[in-house]
Amino acid sequence: MQFYDASNWRNIPRGSAAMLYADGDFAAPADAPAQLALSHARWITVEGNHQTAGAIDWEEFQPCFTDQALADYVAGRKSMGARARVYVQRSLVSRALAALDASEAEDLATYPGLVWWIPTLDGREWTAGELQADLAANWNADLPLAAIWANQWNQIPHLGPNAKADQSTLFGTW
DSSP states (O other), rough: EEEEEOOGGGGSTTTTTEEEEEEEOOOOHHHHHHHTOEEEEEEEEOOTTTTSSSSOOOTTTTTSSSSHHHHHHHHHHHHOOOOOEEEOOOGGGGHHHHHHHHHSSSSTOOOTEEEEEEEEOOOOOHHHHHHHHHHHSSSSSOOOOOGGEEEEEEEEEETSOOOOOOEEEEEEEO
């Protein structure tokens, strides 16, 4: 399955599956899934709110980009018995794993509900196995194959030159 996300929620293709920002500068309104007639919708947090978002956008320049915020997010999702999707670039996966291992909360790095959404944005659709091998060989990050949830690999200019959405391939369950 393919799904989309965008800094401007209006750029997401109508009728598709999408990840929408729940907070921060790119927050979409609560009725965005209905406005876009989305087939599937999930929410992303940049502030670390584990209660309203099933994914955290853990990258530089986001308010949640601290080791503690990541650990708190995963611990919060774990306490709810909910999946914790971590969007993180390959170069930061080992740091994210270390942050979860160092947390006072138990077993965050091995929490079965923890999955990883890995961007490459290189125009090549990767497989989960290729990402797993690349992370281990080039980025000092060993992830179980089943924990690699999705790959963000493409950007589509479907509404014109300045209206872009990122495209991801889902490997796991939505």
